[in-house]
Amino acid sequence: MSATGSRTVQRLGAVVLAPVALLGALWMGQRAARAVRPEASSAAVSSAVVRPTAASRLSTPTPTTGTGFAGPDRAADAPEPDVHETRTWYAAGRWWAVLNRAGDGALTIWGLRTTTGPWVDTGVLVDDRPFARPVVVWTGTELVVASSGTRDYAGHALRTNRLTWDAGSSTWVQEADFPVTASGNPAPGVQLGVEPDGTEWLARQDADRVVVAKSGPSGLEHTRFAPLPGGIAGSDVGGFDLLVSGTTVRIAWRSKSSDSVHVTTWDGTQWTTIERHVYGVGGIGPVTAALAGPAAPSTLLVLLPTTLPSRGTNDRDPALLLLALDGDRVETSVVSRGEDGLAGAGLVVDTDQATVHVIAVARPAPRDAGAPRHPSPVVDKTADLSDLAFAPGPGAVVLYGDVGTRLAAPVVPGTAVGPTRGLLVMVAGRDLSGWRTTLVGGAGVDAGTLAQRTGTVDVVHDTFNGLQPDDPRPAAWHAGTSAALEADVVDAGDTGRALLVSNTDGGPASVACRAIPASRAPVVVRADVVAKGTAGTDAKLLTLKGPDGSLASARLGRKGQAGWSGPHGRVIGGSVAMGTPLRVTIRVDPTARTATVRIETGSGVVAEGADIPLLASGKAGPDEVCVGPGSNDPSASLLLTDLLVQES
Known part of the structure; x- marks a missing residue:
């Protein structure tokens, strides 16, 4: 821009920080x-x-x-x-x-x-x-x-x-x-x-x-x-x-x-x-x-x-x-x-x-x-x-x-x-x-329709496909227990990238958790997982947690027993071979304080339960999801290929 009589132009090296008497020279024009x-x-x-x-x-x-x-x-x-x-x-x-x-x-x-x-x-x-x-x-x-x-x-x-x-x-x-x-x-x-x-x-x-x-x-x-x-x-x-x-x-x-x-x-x-x-x-x-x-x-x-x-x-x-x-x-x-x-x-x-x-x-x-x-x-x-x-x-x-x-x-x-x-x-x-x-000024708004949300809306959808196998695990995922988290982004073949949670030291379970938006509205979480391991404890296929602790949890036993955790212990709904790709869906209703759990393969439902009482109060709704393999088994692992969280 060129200088005018109503504009101030300062050149590098030409400016002098001076007493008040020199302010007119400092602010030229x-x-x-x-x-x-x-x-x-x-x-x-x-x-x-x-x-x-x-x-x-x-x-x-x-x-x-x-x-x-x-x-x-x-x-x-x-x-x-x-x-x-x-x-x-x-x-x-x-x-x-x-x-x-x-x-x-x-x-x-x-x-x-x-x-x-x-x-x-x-x-x-x-x-x-x-x-x-x-x-x-x-x-x-x-x-x-x-x-x-x-x-x-x-x-x-x-x-x-x-x-x-x-x-x-x-x-x-x-x-x-x-x-x-x-x-x-x-x-x-x-x-x-x-x-x-x-x-x-x-x-x-x-x-x-x-x-x-x-x-x-x-x-x-x-x-x-x-x-x-x-x-x-x-x-x-x-x-x-x-x-x-x-x-x-x-x-x-x-x-x-x-x-x-x-x-x-x-x-x-x-x-x-x-x-x-x-x-x-x-x-x-x-x-x-x-x-x-x-x-x-x-x-x-x-x-x-x-x-x-x-x-x-x-x-x-x-x-x-x-x-x-x-x-x-x-x-x-x-x-x-x-x-x-x-x-x-x-x-x-x-x-x-x-x-x-x-x-x-x-x-x-x-x-x-x-x-x-x-x-x-x-x-x-x-x-x-x-x-x-x-x-x-x-x-x-x-x-x-x-x-x-x-x-x-x-x-x-x-x-x-x-x-x-x-x-x-x-x-x-x-x-x-x-x-x-x-x-x-301006028109500001066209005549198009302004859509409002109806039904469910996606609030989290992790596919890991934007990452490379050599990349660090996503920062959103963290250790859910005192055990060190072993989690890496891997190439899962036809399903794309995935998060592999392992337990190579054979000790306490390595659990990966990520925060989700807290909501008092009903929340539906869907996870596509593959669990492996035959000598340890249950694999945590999907667990929803709130401020008061675990609210609902789908599990897979070392012999393939698929089910969920209830107020009085584990409930087995069916069996499936270890290493089978599973889709796990949990719906939590904080108002009713109940959960619905479904575990299915590509050929049908393996285990399903409705109106399951929440494991904790659940008034505030879920704010975290966790997955992980069984503990005490160095061969145990859990592959998470897709996680979808919806609010209704």
């Missing part, structure tokens, strides 16, 4: 002069933009339009966005979002039926944990979701999920072998980017450094989070954002101790970093990055609030800056000043209209004596990409909360918007019963 002190602004404001006084701005009556529409409700323990979150996307002619469903608060996919609502829960499960924070990336063919809790518990671990759009059924379908545990630890504030081949990049802040993990193209295996090489972004990080475009990975971050912004880039072979000095940005705070689009494909836009001390309602110091970085230049635009009172800002680029939107929460308008209070507004500040000149003032109101509610950071899409889609803005807040939504 007319916009820079306006950013330093209010008295320098009057000559720089063009005739097309009239800056309202602080008094007139804050006394403007609250508009009656732009209130948006309510819903859906939020679970009581669902976290509010404290910074810009990406949980919405546009696909198949409408807007979608990952939101908490009613009841248990699990995260599901919701669709916007019309431009004025309502939001409709499709029932497609993304994460069963109501406390998890999601971040989504829509690649154009695949929806990738990373979600994590915030506490240092195993249940708050980082998970990733992948779904695709099935045009035939007009619904989202979870891909086989997902979700997966990307990290056994929580990753609060994790950022997600996806390369064209499916490689996921995950980044989070660990104290004052950025740590990064990545997956293979399948997304089934992830590296551990680790610092970048050479100490890059290894200290002094006050906030960051991750941006993946093609095979280029960018991490934009601000320094805690100095007024500088850094961009660390992976070009496929090495990491490099550039540093740009910008007055007033040193310290801790959010960073949001986006590419300017086809018109300026190498220009990186970075939005960040300053850390300058507040001067009150007449504060003319810059409070929110937009940087345009291109090569050795950085151009600084003042989005808002302290008197505007903007917070929780998000950045959206409209490449079709060549504009950039900054969506933020503003202060409520002041009220006259005896008059009712005004609600907090969500505002949109817009500028052309050609000059990035934002009009003075807080911006245009697009949405309101309720009077007395404290709004959280608005949720805006992470991808570019356009004239046919509009700009979807959502906001939650303290004492606000649900989400508040508005669609700024």
